[in-house]
Structures are given as C-alpha cells and as structure tokens.
Amino acid sequence: MTNTEKVHFVVNHFINEAGLRLHMNSVPLATASVIYHKFFRENSLQQYDPYLIATTALYLAGKEEEQHLKLRDVVNVCYRILHSTKPPLEMGEAFMSLRDTVANCELFVLRMLQFKISFQHPHKYLLHYLKFLKDWFEPYKWETTPIARSAWTFLKDSYHGNLCLLHKPQHIAVGLIYMALECHGVEVPLQSSVAIPWWKVLTDDITEDIIKDIIEVVIRTYEIETLA
Amino acid sequence: MSPVRYAEYFIVFPWSNSVKERKNQEKSAEGLLHLQTYQHVRGVNAILPPTTSGASRNVQTSIMTSHKEKYDHNYEEIDVIGNGAYGTVFKAKDPRNEGSWVAIKRIKIQNTEEGMPMSAIREIALLKQLENYEHPNIVRLLDVRHAQQSPTEIRLMLVFEYIDQDLSTYLQRCPSPGLGPERIRDLMLQLLNGVDFLHAHRIVHRDLKPQNILVTSQGQLKLADFGLARVYAFQMALTSVVVTLWYRAPEVILQDTYATPVDMWSCGCIFAELFNRRPLFCGQSEIDQLTKIFDALGLPREQDWPENVTLPYHSFKAKPPQPINHLIPEIDSDARDLLEKLLIFNPHNRITAHDSLQHPYFKDELESIRTSSSLSESESLDTSDCRSDTPVSK
Ligand SMILES: Nc1ncnc2c1ncn2[C@@H]1O[C@H](COP(=O)(O)OP(=O)(O)OP(=O)(O)O)[C@@H](O)[C@H]1O
Ligand SMILES: [Mg+2]
Numbered sequence: 001m002t003n004t005e006k007v008h009f010v011v012n013h014f015i016n017e018a019g020l021r022l023h024m025n026s027v028p029l030a031t032a033s034v035i036y037h038k039f040f041r042e043n044s045l046q047q048y049d050p051y052l053i054a055t056t057a058l059y060l061a062g063k064e065e066e067q068h069l070k071l072r073d074v075v076n077v078c079y080r081i082l083h084s085t086k087p088p089l090e091m092g093e094a095f096m097s098l099r100d101t102v103a104n105c106e107l108f109v110l111r112m113l114q115f116k117i118s119f120q121h122p123h124k125y126l127l128h129y130l131k132f133l134k135d136w137f138e139p140y141k142w143e144t145t146p147i148a149r150s151a152w153t154f155l156k157d158s159y160h161g162n163l164c165l166l167h168k169p170q171h172i173a174v175g176l177i178y179m180a181l182e183c184h185g186v187e188v189p190l191q192s193s194v195a196i197p198w199w200k201v202l203t204d205d206i207t208e209d210i211i212k213d214i215i216e217v218v219i220r221t222y223e224i225e226t227l228a
Numbered sequence: 229m230s231p232v233r234y235a236e237y238f239i240v241f242p243w244s245n246s247v248k249e250r251k252n253q254e255k256s257a258e259g260l261l262h263l264q265t266y267q268h269v270r271g272v273n274a275i276l277p278p279t280t281s282g283a284s285r286n287v288q289t290s291i292m293t294s295h296k297e298k299y300d301h302n303y304e305e306i307d308v309i310g311n312g313a314y315g316t317v318f319k320a321k322d323p324r325n326e327g328s329w330v331a332i333k334r335i336k337i338q339n340t341e342e343g344m345p346m347s348a349i350r351e352i353a354l355l356k357q358l359e360n361y362e363h364p365n366i367v368r369l370l371d372v373r374h375a376q377q378s379p380t381e382i383r384l385m386l387v388f389e390y391i392d393q394d395l396s397t398y399l400q401r402c403p404s405p406g407l408g409p410e411r412i413r414d415l416m417l418q419l420l421n422g423v424d425f426l427h428a429h430r431i432v433h434r435d436l437k438p439q440n441i442l443v444t445s446q447g448q449l450k451l452a453d454f455g456l457a458r459v460y461a462f463q464m465a466l467t468s469v470v471v472t473l474w475y476r477a478p479e480v481i482l483q484d485t486y487a488t489p490v491d492m493w494s495c496g497c498i499f500a501e502l503f504n505r506r507p508l509f510c511g512q513s514e515i516d517q518l519t520k521i522f523d524a525l526g527l528p529r530e531q532d533w534p535e536n537v538t539l540p541y542h543s544f545k546a547k548p549p550q551p552i553n554h555l556i557p558e559i560d561s562d563a564r565d566l567l568e569k570l571l572i573f574n575p576h577n578r579i580t581a582h583d584s585l586q587h588p589y590f591k592d593e594l595e596s597i598r599t600s601s602s603l604s605e606s607e608s609l610d611t612s613d614c615r616s617d618t619p620v621s622k
Pocket of ligand 1: 309310311315316317331367388389390391392393394435439440442452453
C-alpha cells in the first residue's frame with residue numbers, strides 16, 4: 001500500500017463528495033475521476049496539487065458530458081469541503097484567484113491529456129449485462145439478492161483507484177458482476193449445461209485471469225480504505 | 229480468493245451511495261473515511277490554498293512552464309498553404325519525427341471567465357477519440373495545443389499529417405481525357421467510406437468540397453476540416469472570406485434544419501466533378517445557386533419544399549429535369565443511378581452514406597475490398613458508442 005495510492009483514494013473520495021453536492025450524474029463523475037487518474041499517471045503528486053487537479057477534473061467533466069457546471073459553484077463547493085471549519089468563500093480577491101486558477105488549469109489539463117477526455121465508461125455495459133443476466137434467473141431469486149446494486153456500488157467505488165485505466169469497460173462490467181455474484185454466494189443458473197460460461201457470452205474476449213485481476217484491483221482499493 | 233473473503237468486503241463497501249447514506253455509515257461503521265482525512269492530506273500538500281492572488285498566479289505560471297520542454301517543442305513553420313474562412317493553414321516541420329511535414333491549422337476560440345467554451349472542448353475531444361480508429365479516409369490529427377491565451381481569446385493549433393494535394397489540385401493536374409471510370413469509382417468509394425465513418429459517429433461535415441478532401445501521392449483519399457463547426461463559429465464572425473455555395477445542399481441554402489444528408493448532396497456534386505473536372509453548379513448567390521440546381525435537375529415537387537423558409541416555392545419557375553447525360557456525357561448507368569440518388573432534393577429521400585456503399589456501382593470493388601481491408605472496419609463500428617450530440621442546426 002503506497003502513500004500515493006492513499007492520496008489518490010482520498011482525493012477521489014473528495015471528487016465523489018463534491019460531485020454529489022454539485023448534483024453531477026454518475027457518468028460525468030466517472031469522467032472526472034478518469035481525467036484525474038490519467039493526469040496522475042503521467043505526473044507526480046510532488047509537482048501538482050491533487051485537489052486543484054481534482055477540482056479542475058470535475059469542472060472539465062461537466063463540460064465534456066454536457067452537464068455544464070458553473071465555475072463559481074465548483075469553486076465554492078470544493079472550497080467548502082476542503083475548509084469545512086472556515087466560513088464560506090466570499091466574492092472577492094481570494095475567490096477570483098481560485099476561479100482563475102481553475103480556469104487556467106483547465107487548459108493545462110487539456111494540454112496534458114491531449115484533449116483526450118472523451119471516455120467509454122463501463123456504465124452502459126453494466127446496465128446491458130445486468131438486464132441480460134436477469135432473464136436467466138428466477139424472478140424471485142433476482143429480486144431478493146442485490147446483485148445489481150452491489151455491482152453498481154463496486155463500480156462507483158472502483159474510481160477511488162485506477163481500475164478504469166487498467167481494463168476495458170466491457171471487462172470491468174463483467175468482472176464487477178462476477179464479484180457481486182460471488183459476494184452473495186449466487187451462481188448463474190444452468191451454467192453446468194452450457195458450453196460457454198455467462199461471462200464469455202457477454203463479451204467474448206474476456207478471460208478468467210482478467211476477471212480475477214479486476215476483482216483484485218477492486219479489493220485492493222477497499223483495502224486502502226480499511227488499512228488506513 | 230474465496231467467496232467468503234469477498235463477502236467480508238461486501239459488508240464494508242458502500243461508502244459512495246449518497247451523501248446522506250454515507251454520513252450515517254460514517255457515524256456507525258468503523259474504518260470508513262472521515263473528513264479529517266482531508267485535513268491530514270491537506271497538511272502534506274498545499275491544497276487549493278486559501279491564497280492571495282499573487283500566490284495562485286505563481287502556481288499557474290509554474291504549472292504552465294514546467295512541462296514546456298516535454299510538451300511544447302516547436303514546429304517549424306515553413307510556408308502558408310492556404311487561407312480559408314476559418315483560419316490559416318501552414319506547412320511545418322515536426323522536429324520529433326525526423327522533420328516530417330505537418331499541416332498546422334491555427335484557429336482562435338473564445339475565452340471567458342468560465343474557461344474554454346463547452347462546445348469547443350467537446351468537439352476537439354471527439355476528434356481525438358476518433359483518432360483511435362485510425363480510419364484510412366480521415367486525415368490524422370497529430371497534436372492539439374494552445375499557442376496563446378488572453379482573457380478573451382485562446383489560440384489553438386491543430387496539427388495534422390501533411391498531405392501533398394487536395395482534390396481540387398489533383399483534378400487540375402489530371403491530364404486529358406480525365407480520371408477514367410476506375411479511378412473515379414475508387415475515389416468515390418473512399419469518399420463515401422469516410423463520410424459513412426463520420427456519420428456513424430454523428431458528425432456532419434457540413435463543408436465537403438474538393439479543397440477539404442486530400443489525396444495522397446498513393447491515391448488515398450482523406451477527409452479534412454470536419455467536426456469543428458462550433459469551434460469555428462467564433463472565428464467566422466471575424467472574417468469576411470466568402471464561403472463557397474457550390475457544394476451546399478438546397479436545405480442549407482434555404483436555411484431549413486439540416487443533418488447528415490447535406491454531406492450526401494456535396495458528395496453528389498463532387499461525384500459529377502470527378503467526371504467533368506469542373507464544378508457542377510457554380511452559383512454566384514444563393515438564389516443563383518438554387519436556380520442552377522433546378523435548371524439541371526428540374527424544379528422539385530411542391531410537397532418536398534420545406535416549410536417556413538424565406539424563399540417561397542413559387543419564386544422559381546417550373547422546369548423539367550435535363551437528362552443526366554447532358555450534364556455528364558461519359559457517365560454509365562450504375563454511376564448515373566447513384567448520382568441521381570445523391571442529388572435528391574428532399575433530404576429525407578436522399579441516399580445515406582451507409583446505403584450508398586451497398587450501391588451496385590461499387591459491386592465489384594466491394595467484393596475485392598471486403599476480403600481485404602478498409603470497408604470492414606467502418607462496418608464493424610459499434611455505433612451504439614456514439615455520443616448523443618448530432619450536430620443538427622439551422
Ligand atoms: N492536412 C493537410 N495537408 C496538406 N494540405 C492541407 C491539409 N489540410 C488543409 N490543407 C490545404 O490547406 C488549404 C486551406 O485550408 P483551409 O481549410 O484553411 O481552407 P479551405 O479548405 O479552402 O476553406 P475552409 O476554411 O472553408 O475549409 C486547403 O485547401 C488544403 O489544400
Ligand atoms: Mg478547409
């Protein structure tokens with residue numbers, strides 16, 4: 001467990017919290033985290049303030065996903081979270097300078113990422129796959145086991161780490177469903193009588209090793225939290 | 229890992245459901261994050277410091293300069309290639325790739341207190357995403373950078389691969405008696421293949437014309453100058469360069485709403501030009517352009533005329549269509565059929581890029597290409613990946 005991972009974990013938690021206060025939807029929020037992780041894949045924490053990058057990532061993600069946030073709101077919300085004991089920012093020089101810093105940092109992040117801020121997220125795959133799997137289960141069984149809910153939570157939580165940079169979105173979706181099934185001790189019906197296991201039906205270039213790796217990355221992310 | 233072990237984590241996991249839920253968990257469960265953690269990290273790094281303006285400027289400038297060497301090597305601009313309505317294109321040398329040639333388009337976009345406009349960010353991000361496909365009929369976008377900024381303006385540099393000539397020069401240089409039917413069919417197939425790719429990604433080119441179509445010395449055709457309509461909008465207001473009407477679809481001239489079919493009309497005009505080596509409809513004004521179109525193709529039916537447009541149907545005289553062979557003497561029957569389907573007045577009835585590739589005109593070529601290369605790529609595209617913004621506008 002490195003200190004770097006811990007910092008990224010905490011900062012992405014901050015992204016999540018700020019995003020919720022700004023009423024961001026889950027896809028723009030995921031975009032913000034990916035922007036953040038991509039930035040720090042190329043750059044070190046010693047050089048850049050992670051909270052400035054995180055704040056910029058939130059703002060930029062809102063633009064990219066057409067959920068435009070007011071820069072003023074982003075600055076205020078982020079400031080509130082980071083300085084919870086201080087009075088809120090007032091319009092004035094400090095506010096303006098923070099705002100300009102984020103506006104300039106936006107260009108900088110765009111440059112660093114070469115404008116590649118349009119991402120495929122696992123969300124839509126997860127949605128499709130869960131719908132598809134549901135039909136294999138007896139309705140009662142499916143209703144009483146929160147497989148879908150767990151998979152969605154794993155997905156959200158995975159952004160505390162950099163899983164999003166390590167695997168294809170289709171694979172992440174499958175891996176997280178697999179993990180959810182195992183958590184609840186549930187098996188997909190009829191698996192013994194089919195030639196192709198369910199996860200390979202969903203996306204045929206996935207392997208058991210990939211699934212295992214995805215699950216391990218997620219668990220590791222949870223460990224950063226518990227071992228803190 | 230055993231299921232039991234996962235289950236263990238399952239009990240601790242849900243910290244991101246909603247603020248409210250999470251707050252409760254924070255109170256009850258151990259091991260979940262506390263806000264103090266922020267405080268801890270804040271001590272280590274200077275986080276969004278409650279700065280004075282001076283301090284934050286310093287942060288900015290050091291940010292902007294520290295990576296200069298790594299990212300901002302200079303391109304050596306050699307020559308002006310062209311001056312379009314939207315900016316100047318330079319020929320330049322890329323010092324990284326053994327001084328290979330690049331074409332740099334400089335454009336200005338609006339800067340505001342809110343930073344770069346959303347539309348500009350989205351369009352450029354989309355172009356960068358398209359780069360992942362490396363489509364053979366799309367010009368490569370190698371680099372994007374901002375050269376300068378002021379409070380009101382950001383200067384962007386779009387760096388493209390350099391291609392020796394555009395289709396208009398290619399046609400000018402072509403000796404008599406012209407390209408010949410095989411060459412025309414090959415170029416047309418590449419053109420429609422590129423347009424199909426753009427449309428599959430919900431990009432309307434809007435300005436297809438021979439100057440925006442590049443041809444490599446190996447005869448590979450590549451589309452340029454697409455997907456930036458909203459980025460250009462800002463600059464458009466600042467220039468007085470006249471945009472050519474010759475390839476414009478009637479619904480654009482009539483200022484009706486428009487979408488992907490406008491590009492198919494332009495493809496039709498270009499198709500004819502490949503045969504004749506001169507433009508099909510050379511209007512001097514909007515009315516003149518429409519008149520020339522109707523002179524050749526006949527006045528459309530009244531029920532196809534768009535509603536609520538400024539030019540009324542009855543301002544044009546009824547005319548019968550001319551036989552296509554009068555416009556293009558050497559055209560054969562499959563080509564003529566495709567051309568007629570591209571130049572249909574009503575955009576809803578005009579052939580789509582996807583369907584045009586299935587046209588009998590390409591039958592032989594398609595068979596040979598299917599077994600080898602380019603087409604399969606655009607066909608296997610996952611169109612569900614497209615983003616929802618069809619740039620449809622007035
Ligand atoms: N990648 C490239 N390689 C080589 N030449 C290029 C490239 N891109 C554009 N050009 C050339 O630069 C010329 C000018 O381009 P520009 O887009 O500015 O003007 P245009 O195409 O005439 O008009 P518009 O601005 O309406 O598109 C083009 O006609 C083309 O010949
Ligand atoms: Mg051009």
